[in-house]
């Protein structure tokens with residue numbers, strides 16, 4: 001049986017997700033990447049994961065980062081998602097950020113923020129699975145940005 005990668009990708013795209021931006025670094029060296037592979041892993045200890053493509057120019061930066069922050073984007077932050085997705089090395093020029101408690105800055109207005117330390121890296125084919133332990137989190141009211149079948153959506157009430 002032939003395995004059609006494009007159709008596989010399309011099939012995966014029928015699973016709706018949120019959109020997060022993962023940030024690492026500080027000050028002018030703060031970098032970000034737009035991600036929809038984020039998911040919760042465990043409550044005790046508090047663990048999350050996301051996956052980064054080994055082909056990404058940001059791969060070394062994010063796999064070497066011992067601290068990173070996950071910002072769950074609100075529906076008003078589609079432009080930030082697009083800007084950061086196409087930002088080359090992930091510079092956050094023009095994207096409003098807000099300070100975190102101890103970790104890298106978050107995207108301003110995010111509906112939830114998880115400040116993490118790197119817990120583990122697991123090989124995942126052409127991606128690396130990055131597991132983070134959450135040390136601080138915060139949340140605010142607001143609808144999340146979602147992604148489904150290759151495009152951004154707002155949550156319908």
Ligand SMILES: Cc1cc2nc3c(=O)[nH]c(=O)nc-3n(C[C@H](O)[C@H](O)[C@H](O)COP(=O)(O)O)c2cc1C
Pocket residue numbers: 019033034035036037038051052053055056057058059084085086087088089147
């Ligand atoms: C909706 C969306 C979801 C994405 N999810 C991921 C992801 O889970 N992991 C990943 O490595 N890249 C993901 N990307 C791609 C990165 O955001 C970015 O576009 C890519 O890393 C660009 O390549 P570069 O890092 O070489 O510049 C996603 C992009 C979009 C638009």
